[in-house]
Amino acid sequence: MKGRLLTKLIAAAALAAAMAGCSDADFTDAEKRTIASMALSALAPLPADPTNRFADNPGAAALGATLFFDTGMSRDGNVACGTCHKIDRQFQDDLPRGIGVAQTNRRTMPLAGVARDPFFFWDGRRDSLWSQALVPLENPLEHAGTRTSYAHYIKRRFGERYERIFRPLPDLDGLPTSAGPFGTPAEQAAWRAMTVQQRDGVDLVFADIGKAMAAFERSLVHAPTRFDRFADALAKGTAPAGDAVLSEEEEAGLRLFIGKANCSTCHTGPRFTDNHFHNTGVPPVAGLPVDRGRIAVVDEVRADPFNCLGKFRDGGEEACGELRFMQKSSPELVRAYKTPSLRGVADRPPYMHAGQFATLEQVVDHYVRAQASVEGETEIHPLQLSDRERAALVAFLKTLSD
Amino acid sequence: MGSTGRMVVGAFGLVALAVGFLAVVFLTAPAAPGPDLARAKTSVKGLYSVAIAPETSEPRQGDLHSWIVTVTTRQGTPVDNASFTIGGGMPEHAHGLPTSPEATAYLGDGRYRIEGMKFSMTGWWQLKFGITAPVGADEATFNLVL
Ligand SMILES: [Cu+2]
Numbered sequence: 072m073k074g075r076l077l078t079k080l081i082a083a084a085a086l087a088a089a090m091a092g093c094s095d096a097d098f099t100d101a102e103k104r105t106i107a108s109m110a111l112s113a114l115a116p117l118p119a120d121p122t123n124r125f126a127d128n129p130g131a132a133a134l135g136a137t138l139f140f141d142t143g144m145s146r147d148g149n150v151a152c153g154t155c156h157k158i159d160r161q162f163q164d165d166l167p168r169g170i171g172v173a174q175t176n177r178r179t180m181p182l183a184g185v186a187r188d189p190f191f192f193w194d195g196r197r198d199s200l201w202s203q204a205l206v207p208l209e210n211p212l213e214h215a216g217t218r219t220s221y222a223h224y225i226k227r228r229f230g231e232r233y234e235r236i237f238r239p240l241p242d243l244d245g246l247p248t249s250a251g252p253f254g255t256p257a258e259q260a261a262w263r264a265m266t267v268q269q270r271d272g273v274d275l276v277f278a279d280i281g282k283a284m285a286a287f288e289r290s291l292v293h294a295p296t297r298f299d300r301f302a303d304a305l306a307k308g309t310a311p312a313g314d315a316v317l318s319e320e321e322e323a324g325l326r327l328f329i330g331k332a333n334c335s336t337c338h339t340g341p342r343f344t345d346n347h348f349h350n351t352g353v354p355p356v357a358g359l360p361v362d363r364g365r366i367a368v369v370d371e372v373r374a375d376p377f378n379c380l381g382k383f384r385d386g387g388e389e390a391c392g393e394l395r396f397m398q399k400s401s402p403e404l405v406r407a408y409k410t411p412s413l414r415g416v417a418d419r420p421p422y423m424h425a426g427q428f429a430t431l432e433q434v435v436d437h438y439v440r441a442q443a444s445v446e447g448e449t450e451i452h453p454l455q456l457s458d459r460e461r462a463a464l465v466a467f468l469k470t471l472s473d
Numbered sequence: 474m475g476s477t478g479r480m481v482v483g484a485f486g487l488v489a490l491a492v493g494f495l496a497v498v499f500l501t502a503p504a505a506p507g508p509d510l511a512r513a514k515t516s517v518k519g520l521y522s523v524a525i526a527p528e529t530s531e532p533r534q535g536d537l538h539s540w541i542v543t544v545t546t547r548q549g550t551p552v553d554n555a556s557f558t559i560g561g562g563m564p565e566h567a568h569g570l571p572t573s574p575e576a577t578a579y580l581g582d583g584r585y586r587i588e589g590m591k592f593s594m595t596g597w598w599q600l601k602f603g604i605t606a607p608v609g610a611d612e613a614t615f616n617l618v619l
Pocket residue numbers: 336563566568594596
């Protein structure tokens with residue numbers, strides 16, 4: 072009698088759940104659509120970059136790859152892009168702050184899929200992949216070199232290759248071995264002493280270096296993971312099997328990610344990013360210079376001589392919408408940082424723009440508490456998540472790695 | 474099984490069915506009435522008729538795109554000297570637009586091109602147009618759901 076009662080109850084409950092279309096193992100149609108939109112297979116083809124006419128030139132990409140890993144492209148001969156953007160580490164370095172010639176104030180960003188972004192760096196202070204590459208080359212904490220030294224180096228080591236891809240090199244004879252607008256006071260003075268025409272010639276080679284590196288970086292893509300296999304199966308209406316299965320906990324985490332925990336409002340689409348900037352209340356690191364995020368660099372990106380509206384852009388000005396119509400003064404830009412992609416995230420702690428959190432558990436805790444921002448307003452609101460739900464979120468994030 | 478036992482079981486079954494039924498009703502009922510999605514309306518003070526349309530296809534999340542805003546007087550005369558302020562955002566997220574769109578061209582017949590629009594998230598967005606022309610200043614707010 073008791074046993075039959077229980078059976079009937081269970082059957083009734085199952086029926087009720089099935090009728091409502093929300094048994095624990097099933098996703099609603101809306102959830103399924105969201106999940107399908109996050110699969111790598113939903114990623115559109117990489118758009119062309121008309122501002123860099125060498126963007127899809129194989130010779131330029133090959134030269135860019137060589138330069139990316141060439142420590143000769145630095146003042147002390149010890150630093151390449153690949154020093155911090157490590158090829159076997161998702162093109163990042165596992166450190167809270169990147170270290171080149173000296174330690175920087177930000178975490179090295181992984182580079183898969185980066186060519187799809189409208190702005191670069193945690194604060195978006197450059198508007199193209201090719202103008203981005205020029206910044207570390209002259210940053211005294213990173214490659215610490217100067218423009219004329221790079222131009223001389225290209226001529227000496229890669230002159231023929233350069234000219235085959237780009238254009239005849241300018242006449243560099245008699246130009247200072249090391250001069251540039253961000254070098255030592257002597258190097259800056261030497262730069263100012265050059266004629267406008269000489270500086271323009273060097274700047275053109277410098278921009279081409281960036282364009283070659285950008286062509287290489289366009290080839291860095293995300294690899295599909297277990298989440299993608301699961302999402303593809305779900306979209307096809309087949310039961311995920313083998314290495315496409317998510318555990319009950321991982322599914323619960325996925326449901327939270329796109330539901331109650333609101334993560335997918337910002338970490339959206341196949342790259343898990345909206346490519347925008349948000350204040351999420353991440354605390355600053357004690358001892359580092361004041362970091363105000365996006366608001367501090369609005370003028371810098373607009374004034375950058377290598378930006379889309381400058382004379383080094385290929386193609387027409389119609390490609391410059393992101394720069395022309397960028398948000399320039401909103402209070403939301405205070406301590407706003409770029410939403411990072413979450414693909415591969417479990418394999419590359421620490422997290423956030425200055426490596427503030429050591430584990431994904433700490434990250435989830437940060438979102439649950441939603442502490443106030445030291446400056447400006449955080450967009451995060453406190454979450455009610457049980458310990459099990461927090462663990463489920465972390466378990467789901469790990470499915471973006473294997 | 475005694476008759477009381479059977480009745481208890483039957484009652485449980487009925488309750489479960491009722492729960493199931495309610496669940497269906499609850500889950501399939503339309504969500505709270507959404508915002509007014511009309512793309513043509515009269516401005517707040519009644520000075521203008523304002524209509525908006527994406528210049529090419531319906532906007533997709535994350536794409537920079539343009540809109541055409543058509544402004545006429547209530548009598549239908551095209552307004553051809555209008556200037557615009559463009560604002561908005563996501564009311565549910567308390568943030569503004571991710572870009573700062575601008576009216577960049579007058580196309581004739583009261584039609585203006587608004588460039589630089591972007592919706593960085595899915596959900597409910599508002600677009601607020603402040604319109605100033607010789608007739609006076611007025612505004613119109615449109616809702617969009619992505
Ligand atoms: Cu939003």
